[in-house]
Every structure is written in structure tokens, then in C-alpha cells.
Amino acid sequence: MKNSVSLALLFAVAFAAPSLAGPTLDQVKKRDSLVCGSNPGLAGFGLPDDKGQWTGFDVEFCRAVASAIFNDPKKVRFVPLTAKDRFTALQSGEIDVLSRNTTWTQSREVGQGFEFGPVTYYDGQGFLVRKKLNVSSALELSGASICVQQGTTSELNLADYFRTHDMKYEPVAFATADETIKAYDTGRCDVFTTDMSQAYAERSKTANPDDHIVLPEVISKEPLGPAVRQGDDQWFNIVKWTHYAMVQAEELNVNSKNVDEKLKDPNPEVKRLLGVEGNFGEGLGLTQDWAYRIIKNVGNYGEVFERNLGDSSKLKIKRGLNALWTNKGLQYSPPVR
Amino acid sequence: MTPAAFLRTHSEPVRPPPAGQTGFVHLVRERLFGSLPAAIFTLLAAGALAWAIPELVRFLFIDAVWSAPNGDACRAPGAGACWAYIWRKLPYFTFGSYPEDQRWRVWLTMAMGAILIFWLLRRSLPGRNAAAALFFIVYPIVAFVLLSGAPALGLPNVPTDLWGGAMVSLVVAVTGIVLSLPGGILLALGRRSKMPVISALSTGFIEFVRGVPFITVLFMANMMLPLFVPEAWAPDRLLRPLIGVVLFSAAYMAEVVRGGLQALPKGQSEAGQALGLRYWQRVRLILLPQALALVIPGIVNTFIALFKDTTLVAVVGIFDFLRTVDTARLDPEWAGPNISATGYIFAALFYFVFCFGMSRYSLGVEKELSRGKTH
Numbered sequence: 001m002k003n004s005v006s007l008a009l010l011f012a013v014a015f016a017a018p019s020l021a022g023p024t025l026d027q028v029k030k031r032d033s034l035v036c037g038s039n040p041g042l043a044g045f046g047l048p049d050d051k052g053q054w055t056g057f058d059v060e061f062c063r064a065v066a067s068a069i070f071n072d073p074k075k076v077r078f079v080p081l082t083a084k085d086r087f088t089a090l091q092s093g094e095i096d097v098l099s100r101n102t103t104w105t106q107s108r109e110v111g112q113g114f115e116f117g118p119v120t121y122y123d124g125q126g127f128l129v130r131k132k133l134n135v136s137s138a139l140e141l142s143g144a145s146i147c148v149q150q151g152t153t154s155e156l157n158l159a160d161y162f163r164t165h166d167m168k169y170e171p172v173a174f175a176t177a178d179e180t181i182k183a184y185d186t187g188r189c190d191v192f193t194t195d196m197s198q199a200y201a202e203r204s205k206t207a208n209p210d211d212h213i214v215l216p217e218v219i220s221k222e223p224l225g226p227a228v229r230q231g232d233d234q235w236f237n238i239v240k241w242t243h244y245a246m247v248q249a250e251e252l253n254v255n256s257k258n259v260d261e262k263l264k265d266p267n268p269e270v271k272r273l274l275g276v277e278g279n280f281g282e283g284l285g286l287t288q289d290w291a292y293r294i295i296k297n298v299g300n301y302g303e304v305f306e307r308n309l310g311d312s313s314k315l316k317i318k319r320g321l322n323a324l325w326t327n328k329g330l331q332y333s334p335p336v337r
Numbered sequence: 338m339t340p341a342a343f344l345r346t347h348s349e350p351v352r353p354p355p356a357g358q359t360g361f362v363h364l365v366r367e368r369l370f371g372s373l374p375a376a377i378f379t380l381l382a383a384g385a386l387a388w389a390i391p392e393l394v395r396f397l398f399i400d401a402v403w404s405a406p407n408g409d410a411c412r413a414p415g416a417g418a419c420w421a422y423i424w425r426k427l428p429y430f431t432f433g434s435y436p437e438d439q440r441w442r443v444w445l446t447m448a449m450g451a452i453l454i455f456w457l458l459r460r461s462l463p464g465r466n467a468a469a470a471l472f473f474i475v476y477p478i479v480a481f482v483l484l485s486g487a488p489a490l491g492l493p494n495v496p497t498d499l500w501g502g503a504m505v506s507l508v509v510a511v512t513g514i515v516l517s518l519p520g521g522i523l524l525a526l527g528r529r530s531k532m533p534v535i536s537a538l539s540t541g542f543i544e545f546v547r548g549v550p551f552i553t554v555l556f557m558a559n560m561m562l563p564l565f566v567p568e569a570w571a572p573d574r575l576l577r578p579l580i581g582v583v584l585f586s587a588a589y590m591a592e593v594v595r596g597g598l599q600a601l602p603k604g605q606s607e608a609g610q611a612l613g614l615r616y617w618q619r620v621r622l623i624l625l626p627q628a629l630a631l632v633i634p635g636i637v638n639t640f641i642a643l644f645k646d647t648t649l650v651a652v653v654g655i656f657d658f659l660r661t662v663d664t665a666r667l668d669p670e671w672a673g674p675n676i677s678a679t680g681y682i683f684a685a686l687f688y689f690v691f692c693f694g695m696s697r698y699s700l701g702v703e704k705e706l707s708r709g710k711t712h
Contacts, residue, residue: 040654040656040660040664041663041664041667042667043667043668043669043672044669047664047667047668048429048433048434048501048656048661048664048665049668050425050426050428050429051428051429051434051437052428052429052432052433052434052435052499052501053434054434077496077498078498079498079574079654080498080654080656081654082652082653082654084556085559085560085653085654088560088563088564089563091564092563092571094563094571178677182674185674201667201669201672204669204672204673205672205673205674205676206673206674207412207414207673207674208412209412313669314669314670314672315669
């Protein structure tokens, strides 16, 4: 199996390389649309709505990239990819950017020839418990029975965490996510564990979502972000700075509603970001108002988070690690200057 | 001449069967309680039904939520199936992400297909040859142009990654069904051919395709094809599994058809030769009409299997009907304890209606074709 994979990759490099000769940006402009690898279905991150329009946090990132290039968030074609074929699709040049809750790991970046952009969402494994248990920290979970999906890294992380903290627990494993949450909902166990983002989505499947809370502890690192192919630095820069522009905008309190007024803002940082002063878009191969386009069409980081994952959505995910660095989070943007 | 005293002049009136040998009571006694094991099984089955049916009726009808603006009503304790959710998501289940203002094109394509199929299948309607020509040659072209678009005709392009739902399932199934029968016939004839190259090629193809799982064919088509050809030539994401489906079902169809050809006595072909018919004339006039009639159950069986196999294209990221049902249930607006069950019950109904329809139709055709036969 391993051999056939490396063989496939060898073919990929040998055959796909010629088609990647031109910079990705030129191809995207020629095609007049961005091709974005997306999740086939993850609540809050990438999901078709009633009309079949793609919505979600990862989806909006692609719309932001398209806005920066075309000033039109609709010029994106979404290719829903399974966990298995997402890397082949990126490798073969079928998609321009992979924005599909993909965990940034060393082997993926070094071994497979990808470049991961900034972390758009800091995920990690968390715990869902009933409010009436009156538990406020995972450290109080000693002796609890915990529902977990079989054969996942969640199961392994769980074992590690309880061993490190010298606590006892009773694992109750199920084959599918659906069975697991159902068992938790019907009282088969006290705690449900999975990735944080998933825990919030699963919570909405319970009979009374408001009866459950997600504990603050995160017991594993799952940094999610967009990925591109190595070897096209200009394209990589565009993807990187799309995210940074959105974070910077939130920091400077520029959002989709006030961005037109902010054009007159005397703050030099705002002026540079919105292209009133200097021409920072040119270095990216974009126009002077690249960041203005992103903010006007899609919004700043906080707006996108709020709309898809935060309190305006059904998921009601707390910002947590994804708050700005000024609010004790990890989202931080290098300055535009 | 006096009538012989021992001859009866009238027949005795037919007497009814003895009491207790007819009617409901007899049926119950004979069929359900005919012996001790039968009685035990009857009681067990009745018990199981009595236990399951009220609960099912409660879930599906009595406590079901028929209309609601969002999932809150369906989350209430004791609520049954959430039909409101199916109703809300029905457009998505039918069209996937196909642009809303262009969906009339799908309706039109489906309507044309339905009319043609009806025309083709009703054996009493006139002009069925014309219908066949329309359905097998003209319709695929028209459907392709309508669905994927032709800017020259004022129809904007709709790339296949926006297609989804029942529409994609039907496209895959109809393409597979329409192409696999001729493909299978050619392969079956090829395998029986006396020309060694053709026979070896056909046999090799059939055995190779039947020797690997369908999912492998799909993965190969999906992951290897784009690696081997430059980006510009790479087949469309929907076309790749379509090719896989056609190849796969043609191989199976070939063996079914070959079974029919095998069953014909050698004399049939020889009689044709004696009449001076050429090979294709013999095939068209003598062999195929008999062979295909013999294997209708097998052919329909393959079609039904193919229709259900279309759900496998989901593994390569195509949003077929089942996949849209599977995705829509994740919507946090609706997600709840009963949403998955409701979605899957609805999906089961969808597939059952189509498969049962095909099966009933084939029974009808079989009856009609066997009418002239003595055995």
C-alpha cells in the first residue's frame, strides 16, 4: 500500500509538474475563477445550505481569496473533497487552494510538498458534558464514563490525557460519530469527546443542545489552515495575506459595514491596509485595494467567525484560542507595511 | 327409444366444499396453525408485528412533525419523524447546488426522459422504434446540452460540480443502463467469437473488471486519471465515475447476455446460416431476440444493482442523492436526534420506488413474451 502511494506520488510529480509551470495566479485569472477544495460536509465549516450554496468558515476563506483577486466573492468553484482524495487533488493541480479543515502537520508539509498558510482555526480535542453534572474543568472528570468514536486519534489522545493526569475513566467506544453522540444523549455515558469544532456540531444533534457545555480544556493540537502547492511563492503569499488582512481588519476594527467610512480614517495602519496609502497589493500581484475588497465582500476575521461558528450561528462556538492576541487568543497578523 | 335408466340427463349441481374447508377460518387453520411449528412461528411473528407496528406508526405518522420553520419542533422529546425537514430540503435533495434560476432545465430534461421512457416501455403504444431512436440517440445529446449548458443558445454553463441530488443519481443510472446493455451485448458476442484476438480481449476485459471491487474502479478513475493526463485534458469530475460505472456494468451485463446466448440450441444459428443470413443478421434476427428474452430477469437484476450502486459515486466526492441526504442532516439549523433516521427512511423510499418499479415492469414484459410459448 505504502509503495503504491509513493508510486502514485512519483507519477504525480513526473506528470503534473509541467502543468504547474505558470504561476497559479495567472491560471486563476485566465480561468476567471478560483478552484477551491472544500469539505463535503462539516457543520459551520463547509456545508451546502437549503439552496445548495456553499456556506461555512472554510468556504468563506475561499470567497475572501476570490474577492482579493476578482473583487467578486462568487468567482469560486468548490470541489468537495473526501479526506482521502484532498491531497491528490491539490497535487495534481485540480484545485488552487485546499481550504478544508486540514490539520497542519510536519509530514504533510515536508513529505507531500505542500505549504500551509496561517492557521485560520485552532482546533483540538475537547469534552462535552451535561450542565447538571456541574463540572467546570476536565481535571474533575476522574472516574467518568466517556463516549468516544472507535479507531480515531481522539481515542488515543483521551488515553494519553487521563494517564498523564493519573485519572481513571471508563471508555465507551462506538463505530460511528452518530452512534457515539446518540449514546451520550441517551445517558449511556457522562462525557463525549471529539475535536472541539465537531463537539459543537454534535451538540446540536442532541435533544436539548442547551443542556450541554463544552469544557475549556483542549487536550490535543489540531491547527487547521489552507494549503497550497510548494513552489509558487506568489500564490502562497496571496493565500497567507488574505487571512492576515482579515485578522488585521478585526484588530483595527474595520468591518464590512464601516469599511467605506474607514477609508477616511487618519490611522496610518488602516490607511496602509485599505490601500489609501502605499501600494502593498502590487507586491502580491493584486490591486492596491486588495484588502478593501476582502473586507467589503466577505468581512473581517471576527465577522466570518461570528457568522459561521459563533453566537450568530447555531453552533455557538466560543472564540477561545481563536480570539485576537489582544484578547488572549492566538490570532495575530504581521503588520502591513 | 327409451332412455337408458342408468344415464343421467342432467349433471348434479356443484356442491360447495365441506364446511370448514373454505374461507378465512380455513385459511388461518391450514396456513397459520397447520402444525405445531407453524403455530409457534405464527405466534412469534404476530408478537413481533404487534410490538413493531404501533411504534412505527407512531414514529412515522402520529408523532411526526409535518411542518415547522426549523428543527426545534423536531427536537422535542417524543417527536417522531421530521418530515418538515425533508420538505425544506427537498429542492436540495433533487438538484444539489444547481443554480436556482436554471432548475427548469433539469425539470425539462426529466420530463422529456419520463415521456420517452413511458413511450418506450408501453408495449401497446405505436412508433416505438422512433421512440427508441429518440431516446438512445437524440435524447442524450439534448439532455447534455440542456443540463450542462450552451452559451450560444442562451443557456449559461452549469459545471458538473454544481450538479447533485436525485438528478445526479438519475444521470449516472440512466447513462449506465443505456450504455451497459449494448456494451454488454458486444462484449458477450466478442467473448463467444471465433476470432482469437477479439475473444481474448473481451474475456480479458470482463474478467479484469469483474475481478476488482467497484470502489477500486471508482478510485482509479478518480485519482489516477488526473495524474496521468495534463490538467486541460483531465475528464470532468462527474465523467470519471460515469466511465467507471459504464465499464463495470457492461462487464456484468456481458455475462448475463452470454448466459442467454449459451442457452440457445446450436441449430438456431445453423438454421440461419442455411438460410444464407450473414453474421449480424443472424445475431439481430435470430439469436438476440431469443437470448435477451430468456435473460430478462438477469438484465433487470443488473439494472437494479446498478441503480443502487450509483450511491458509491459519493466516495469520490460526487453529491448523489444519498450523499445530499447525508450532508443535509448535518445542518445545525435542523440537526437533532431524529433527523438522520428521517433522512435515511426517505432515501430508502426513493430507492425502493425506483427498484420496485423496474422489477414490476420486467415481470410484465416476461409474462407478455412467454405468452406464445408452450413450455
